[in-house]
Amino acid sequence: xxxxxxxxxxxxxxxxxxxxxxxxxxxxxxxxxxxxxxxxxxxxxxxxxxxxxxxxxxxxxxxxxxxxxxxxxxxxxxxxxxxxxxxxxxxxxxxxxxxxxxxxxxxxxxxxxxxxxxxxxxxxxxxx
Amino acid sequence: xxxxxxxxxxxxxxxxxxxxxxxxxxxxxxxxxxxxxxxxxxxxxxxxxxxxxxxxxxxxxxxxxxxxxxxxxxxxxxxxxxxxxxxxxxxxxxxxxxxxxxxxxxxxxxxxxxxxxxxxxxxxxxxxxxxxxxxxxxxxxxxxxxxxxxxxxxxxxxxxxxxxxxxxxxxxxxxxxxxxxxxxxxxxxxxxxxxxxxxxxxxxxxxxxxxxxxxxxxxxxxxxxxxxxxxxxxxxxxxxxxxxxxxxxxxxxxxxxxxxxxxxxxxxxxxxxxxxxxxxxxxxxxxxxxxxxxxxxxxxxxxxxxxxxxxxxxxxxxxxxxxxxxxxxxxxxxxxxxxxxxxxxxxxxxxxxxxxxxxxxxxxxxx
Numbered sequence: 001x002x003x004x005x006x007x008x009x010x011x012x013x014x015x016x017x018x019x020x021x022x023x024x025x026x027x028x029x030x031x032x033x034x035x036x037x038x039x040x041x042x043x044x045x046x047x048x049x050x051x052x053x054x055x056x057x058x059x060x061x062x063x064x065x066x067x068x069x070x071x072x073x074x075x076x077x078x079x080x081x082x083x084x085x086x087x088x089x090x091x092x093x094x095x096x097x098x099x100x101x102x103x104x105x106x107x108x109x110x111x112x113x114x115x116x117x118x119x120x121x122x123x124x125x126x127x128x
Numbered sequence: 129x130x131x132x133x134x135x136x137x138x139x140x141x142x143x144x145x146x147x148x149x150x151x152x153x154x155x156x157x158x159x160x161x162x163x164x165x166x167x168x169x170x171x172x173x174x175x176x177x178x179x180x181x182x183x184x185x186x187x188x189x190x191x192x193x194x195x196x197x198x199x200x201x202x203x204x205x206x207x208x209x210x211x212x213x214x215x216x217x218x219x220x221x222x223x224x225x226x227x228x229x230x231x232x233x234x235x236x237x238x239x240x241x242x243x244x245x246x247x248x249x250x251x252x253x254x255x256x257x258x259x260x261x262x263x264x265x266x267x268x269x270x271x272x273x274x275x276x277x278x279x280x281x282x283x284x285x286x287x288x289x290x291x292x293x294x295x296x297x298x299x300x301x302x303x304x305x306x307x308x309x310x311x312x313x314x315x316x317x318x319x320x321x322x323x324x325x326x327x328x329x330x331x332x333x334x335x336x337x338x339x340x341x342x343x344x345x346x347x348x349x350x351x352x353x354x355x356x357x358x359x360x361x362x363x364x365x366x367x368x369x370x371x372x373x374x375x376x377x378x379x380x381x382x383x384x385x386x387x388x389x390x391x392x393x394x395x396x397x398x399x400x401x402x403x404x405x406x407x408x409x410x411x412x413x414x415x416x417x418x419x420x421x422x423x424x425x426x427x428x429x430x431x432x433x434x435x436x437x438x439x440x441x442x443x444x445x446x447x448x449x450x451x452x453x454x455x456x457x458x459x460x461x462x463x464x465x466x467x468x469x470x471x472x473x474x475x476x477x478x479x480x481x482x483x484x485x486x487x488x489x490x491x492x493x494x495x
Contacts, residue, residue: 017336042422062420063164064356064444065158
């Protein structure tokens with residue numbers, strides 16, 4: 001069983017969204033996703049200031065086994081990226097919801113967060 | 129999940145392996161340890177791989193050595209009983225049908241072939257048998273095979289057998305008991321490390337698996353790490369580095385072609401012509417100096433702006449700490465330092481030809 005925190009929102013592509021204060025959300029990949037990907041070697045993230053639309057590819061993860069793309073769960077502007085991943089991408093494997101976060105997004109329309117999956121829905125989505 | 133199961137299937141499941149289909153077999157890709165750690169364990173300690181999906185053919189009868197010499201390109205006549213060699217089955221045009229190991233016993237030959245090619249290889253052997261006094265048996269389903277690999281392999285296996293393993297030299301084998309199980313054991317492998325391959329009856333798989341794998345013994349290692357280990361060690365993989373469009377001289381495997389062995393073998397005429405002429409391309413290793421992208425099998429490779437080949441094998445090499453791969457380049461451009469570009473999903477990434485093997489610190493004892 002993978003870790004699926006109740007307070008987060010999720011996408012079908014296995015990203016999570018954590019609402020912070022002032023309209024900013026933190027985005028990363030779920031514990032289930034990191035487990036499926038296996039050891040992560042490189043992460044390519046967008047520059048701060050990049051505008052992304054919902055479902056845009058915002059980055060790439062290279063794991064030992066395979067490469068996969070990161071899809072933005074929401075529309076907004078990238079206001080911060082996790083530079084620690086540059087030197088230590090295994091943080092995603094170790095702590096996907098904490099030190100392994102990827103980007104912070106200033107969301108255009110906060111109401112759209114509610115359209116994302118709940119923890120219960122996501123658990124169902126991955127068959128747990 | 130469909131697909132054949134090896135005799136170790138239940139063990140893999142009990143070890144929480146991530147199982148996936150590999151050429152029609154359900155095989156462990158990795159265990160919860162993870163590919164990078166499993167790779168590291170084989171480089172520094174001892175790991176155990178289930179490779180029971182590999183195919184085995186047994187050749188018996190008075191003409192067995194002559195027959196094996198006709199269907200493979202290396203010289204079976206150079207083997208003594210108890211010795212093995214790396215070899216290949218070739219097509220008439222000199223390209224690879226498969227690569228294989230040939231074991232010479234006092235009363236039989238055993239060939240070990242790639243799982244993906246068992247049917248194709250078997251058909252070829254049956255076809256070539258006409259008029260020759262041998263008996264062929266496809267014993268692929270009757271053989272369990274574990275590879276014990278890593279600098280601590282001998283220590284582990286020696287603790288389980290009365291055979292004197294230090295006497296088994298590289299590419300030699302002996303018959304005996306390990307953990308009470310009848311087997312034969314060769315000092316061979318596919319990792320660049322010292323190690324053994326153990327062949328035994330599937331009925332003994334549970335005992336052998338539990339004897340070799342576990343805390344304080346060998347760590348289970350999946351096919352993911354097997355691939356990164358063999359790539360770093362510069363070993364070719366059929367379907368990637370070699371296939372039926374490539375001949376041994378192009379693949380850097382001219383050393384397994386014995387044109388003068390005194391036996392006509394399939395592909396010989398074509399290879400004599402290749403050797404007289406020019407080898408137009410060669411398999412090279414490359415590394416990607418910049419971090420960020422990993423070249424994968426099938427990505428396009430460019431030399432001076434022109435597409436010349438694809439990535440044959442590609443991946444991250446944990447022990448070399450970077451992305452590495454292989455490709456075929458025109459013979460005039462194979463020197464170390466040659467710059468190429470790889471199209472990594474739309475981005476051209478620079479790479480540089482390097483001498484193989486990528487990883488040179490392995491414990492394998494070749495003499």
